[in-house]
Every structure is written in structure tokens, then in C-alpha cells.
Amino acid sequence: MEPIDVRTYPGRAGPIVVLHGGPGAPGSAAGLAKALAPAFDVWEPLQRRSGDVDLTVDRHVTDLHDVFPEGATIVGHSWGAMLGLSYAARHPTAVRALALVGCGTYDRRSRSEYQHRFEARLDDTSRVRRDELEAALARGGTGAERDGVLALRGELAAEVQSVELLPDGGLPTLPADAAGHEETWRDVLRRQDSGLEPRSFEAISAPVLMLHGAEDPHPGAMIRDSLLPYVPQLEYVEITRCGHEPWRERQGRASFLSALGAWLAER
Numbered sequence: 001m002e003p004i005d006v007r008t009y010p011g012r013a014g015p016i017v018v019l020h021g022g023p024g025a026p027g028s029a030a031g032l033a034k035a036l037a038p039a040f041d042v043w044e045p046l047q048r049r050s051g052d053v054d055l056t057v058d059r060h061v062t063d064l065h066d067v068f069p070e071g072a073t074i075v076g077h078s079w080g081a082m083l084g085l086s087y088a089a090r091h092p093t094a095v096r097a098l099a100l101v102g103c104g105t106y107d108r109r110s111r112s113e114y115q116h117r118f119e120a121r122l123d124d125t126s127r128v129r130r131d132e133l134e135a136a137l138a139r140g141g142t143g144a145e146r147d148g149v150l151a152l153r154g155e156l157a158a159e160v161q162s163v164e165l166l167p168d169g170g171l172p173t174l175p176a177d178a179a180g181h182e183e184t185w186r187d188v189l190r191r192q193d194s195g196l197e198p199r200s201f202e203a204i205s206a207p208v209l210m211l212h213g214a215e216d217p218h219p220g221a222m223i224r225d226s227l228l229p230y231v232p233q234l235e236y237v238e239i240t241r242c243g244h245e246p247w248r249e250r251q252g253r254a255s256f257l258s259a260l261g262a263w264l265a266e267r
Contacts, residue, residue, distance in 0.1 A: 007044040009037035015069040016040045019080030024181030027174040050180035056187040073097040097267040100210045110222045117217035146178035161244035201230040208234045213242035
């Protein structure tokens with residue numbers, strides 16, 4: 001099986017591995033990767049697309065291990081933060097440190113709170129748009145059509161989950177992967193329902209930092225509290241006036257990059 005593609009950004013220290021979100025949103029963390037270079041040598045793996053094999057968390061962990069640079073620090077965003085935790089639990093000696101940016105949820109209570117907060121952010125126009133996109137995904141269509149709808153849903157979510165969103169500033173957008181999103185997220189929920197995650201995170205030995213926008217509808221304090229029993233070394237930093245993608249937030253970008261950069265430099 002061919003290894004996954006990796007984009008690189010040369011820098012002075014590192015290496016740093018930036019993991020994108022979604023699942024199924026390759027390239028969504030390019031702006032974050034570019035913001036960390038050239039202070040750091042940054043690797044941006046593009047997670048495997050659906051098609052040849054069923055996409056599971058284990059599959060993504062194996063793919064990442066095949067390209068992982070020795071002694072790297074992981075900076076994961078959203079689902080990428082969750083993949084970083086899964087990877088560090090499987091390969092604890094390979095990871096120097098782990099930063100979680102806008103990390104996803106690990107129990108039904110936190111997911112319910114996220115959904116409640118997200119819904120509260122919708123105005124009449126965005127609620128109609130959300131419902132249209134959900135209906136389009138449910139109807140099916142070709143793979144390319146569903147990928148396009150998932151990308152539009154991601155753009156809407158980015159707007160709803162932000163305070164004052166700046167242009168992405170990343171590389172040209174890569175196609176979303178709706179089938180990959182569904183396959184992977186189904187396995188994520190299976191692992192949580194079985195208790196495998198976050199219990200397996202007890203194996204993580206690296207320092208862990210959780211950076212979370214105070215205005216992110218993902219409930220940062222609840223997610224932190226669900227992880228702390230298994231990752232007691234976790235540090236939590238909340239960025240004020242900031243949403244789900246801190247490097248793209250006009251109000252929170254400088255504070256976020258300063259906090260993350262200083263923590264990475266210490267490691």
C-alpha cells in the first residue's frame with residue numbers, strides 16, 4: 001500500500017507534525033502549518049482517502065507511523081487532535097510532545113453540549129443552509145457530489161464556530177472526502193462507546209497541551225475534564241475572543257501563536 005502524501009515547510013527547529021481535521025478534510029491545517037514555519041520544520045500529512053481500504057482510526061495511525069519523523073512533536077487540530085492522541089497512545093516513545101488545538105469530544109454529554117452550543121449560534125439563514133446541506137448528504141449522489149457538499153458544510157461550520165474569521169491563507173483547497181469522513185467517524189464513536197478511548201490514553205507519556213478558543217462551541221473545559229483522568233499531565237490554555245480555528249481568528253491569532261510557539265520551543 002502506498003504511503004500517504006506529506007507536505008513539508010522548512011524551518012529552524014522541530015520537526016513538528018501538523019494533523020488536519022475532518023475527518024476527510026485534507027489540507028485544512030495548511031494555514032496552521034505555514035504559521036509555524038519557518039520557526040519550525042513542519043510536516044503536514046494528508047490522511048488517506050476512502051477507496052482502497054476501510055478507514056479506521058487504526059488505519060490512520062498506521063499511515064501516520066509510516067511517514068512519522070523521528071522525535072517529532074504533534075500539533076493536531078479538531079479531529080487531528082484526536083488522531084494525535086490515538087497515535088501517542090499507540091506509539092508513546094515516538095512522540096516528543098503533543099498539542100491539541102480545538103480538540104473534539106470524548107463522551108455523549110460533551111457531544112450533546114457541543115450540538116446545543118452550535119445550534120444556538122445559527123441564525124435563520126445559516127440554519128436553513130445547514131438543513132439543506134444535511135439533506136443533500138442524506139440523498140446520496142456521486143462521490144464527487146457528496147465530497148462537494150461536505151466541503152460546503154465545513155465552510156459553514158467554520159463560520160459558525162468562529163468569532164471573526166480571517167481568510168484561510170493556506171494552500172489551494174484539496175477535495176473533501178465524505179465517505180472517508182463517515183467511515184472514520186463511525187470508528188471513532190465505536191472506540192468511545194466501547195471505552196477504548198480515552199482509556200487507552202493512559203499510555204501517553206509525552207507532555208500534552210490543550211489550546212482551546214473560549215468561544216469554540218466544542219466545550220473545552222468538559223473535554224479537558226474527560227481527558228484528565230487518563231492524561232494527568234495535560235495543560236489547558238483557553239484563548240479569549242477565539243473560536244475553533246485559532247490561527248484564523250482575528251482576535252485570538254496572536255495570543256494562540258504566541259502560546260503555542262513558546263510551548264513548542266520549550267520542548
